[in-house]
Amino acid sequence: MTVEYIRYRLTAHTPDDLMSAYAAAGALLSAAPECRSFALTQCEEEPTVFILRIVWTSTRDHLEGFRKGPHFPPFFAAIRAFIGEIEEMRHYRPTAVSWTADTDR
Numbered sequence: 001m002t003v004e005y006i007r008y009r010l011t012a013h014t015p016d017d018l019m020s021a022y023a024a025a026g027a028l029l030s031a032a033p034e035c036r037s038f039a040l041t042q043c044e045e046e047p048t049v050f051i052l053r054i055v056w057t058s059t060r061d062h063l064e065g066f067r068k069g070p071h072f073p074p075f076f077a078a079i080r081a082f083i084g085e086i087e088e089m090r091h092y093r094p095t096a097v098s099w100t101a102d103t104d105r
Contacts, residue, residue, distance in 0.1 A: 007088040010048040025078040034061040
């Protein structure tokens with residue numbers, strides 16, 4: 001498993017523009033077997049900053065499978081306008097350092 005983080009700082013678009021684009025693009029991510037989950041989060045202190053977190057089966061599956069597969073062209077078309085507003089786009093490997101609250105508290 002690998003986690004891709006994409007950080008956007010919107011300068012040419014509104015937050016609603018980005019959220020609308022990912023509402024459409026999300027359907028394509030959901031349909032791709034290489035994608036395990038995704039979440040788009042908005043910064044509370046700077047509402048024009050967003051982080052998209054995508055969990056892929058592997059970096060190779062993302063780059064060789066998804067990007068060369070049938071879901072990528074329409075996905076890219078949906079988000080293409082925002083490419084110039086990306087500050088970071090990298091893959092990260094999870095570590096053993098983590099914690100999740102017990103929901104039965």
